[in-house]
Amino acid sequence: GEDVEQSLFLSVREGDSSVINCTYTDSSSTYLYWYKQEPGAGLQLLTYIFSNMDMKQDQRLTVLLNKKDKHLSLRIADTQTGDSAIYFCAESIIGGYNKLIFGAGTRLAVHP
Amino acid sequence: DAGITQSPRYKITETGRQVTLMCHQTWSHSYMFWYRQDLGHGLRLIYYSAAADITDKGEVPDGYVVSRSKTENFPLTLESATRSQTSVYFCASNEGPNSPLHFGNGTRLTVT
Numbered sequence: 716g717e718d719v720e721q722s723l724f725l726s727v728r729e730g731d732s733s734v735i736n737c738t739y740t741d742s743s744s745t746y747l748y749w750y751k752q753e754p755g756a757g758l759q760l761l762t763y764i765f766s767n768m769d770m771k772q773d774q775r776l777t778v779l780l781n782k783k784d785k786h787l788s789l790r791i792a793d794t795q796t797g798d799s800a801i802y803f804c805a806e807s808i809i810g811g812y813n814k815l816i817f818g819a820g821t822r823l824a825v826h827p
Numbered sequence: 828d829a830g831i832t833q834s835p836r837y838k839i840t841e842t843g844r845q846v847t848l849m850c851h852q853t854w855s856h857s858y859m860f861w862y863r864q865d866l867g868h869g870l871r872l873i874y875y876s877a878a879a880d881i882t883d884k885g886e887v888p889d890g891y892v893v894s895r896s897k898t899e900n901f902p903l904t905l906e907s908a909t910r911s912q913t914s915v916y917f918c919a920s921n922e923g924p925n926s927p928l929h930f931g932n933g934t935r936l937t938v939t
Contacts, residue, residue, distance in 0.1 A: 758919075760927045803869070803870070817870040
């Protein structure tokens with residue numbers, strides 16, 4: 716079946732690194748995405764990785780993909796208060812109808 | 828400005844009433860989607876559309892109707908609203924398979 720799981724909550728100190736983890740079940744995933752949702756807003760695409768890559772870096776963001784374990788992580792370096800939000804992992808799977816499967820979201824709280 | 832806009836942002840309606848949520852995108856994206864976001868469930872797909880006049884059910888379509896007479900518009904209608912349909916509704920669009928979804932800012936619907 717298709718399922719994406721994330722831990723629901725993460726608390727970090729300002730300036731530290733945050734690591735948000737995600738596991739998925741569908742081995743036919745093509746792209747994996749990270750979205751950010753701030754209060755009262757829609758989901759904003761942060762970054763994505765193609766399934767044949769194992770790492771992607773974009774400024775303070777590093778995405779690691781372990782395809783064997785079906786594990787995806789998002790590392791945010793030098794976490795700031797503006798990074799406080801809900802982060803969603805999503806996988807795009809082959810076949811069907813251009814389908815994205817979302818996790819339930821991880822709420823990141825950044826404290827001084 | 829280009830983008831995807833939803834209206835209204837907030838709506839309160841009574842049980843049994845019909846209500847329509849609007850979604851408009853300016854990118855000429857082929858695909859459009861309706862999701863609902865509920866605590867503990869993440870995002871669940873209600874309906875999607877691959878092109879004008881082509882629509883299909885997602886995971887939770889019961890109680891909803893959609894239409895897509897023009898590429899840029901994808902309204903979602905609750906024919907007879909129920910309290911279980913109290914939620915935040917997001918419209919999204921993309922160019923096609925394996926391209927990122929772009930989300931609107933959502934409509935918060937309360938059914939009393």
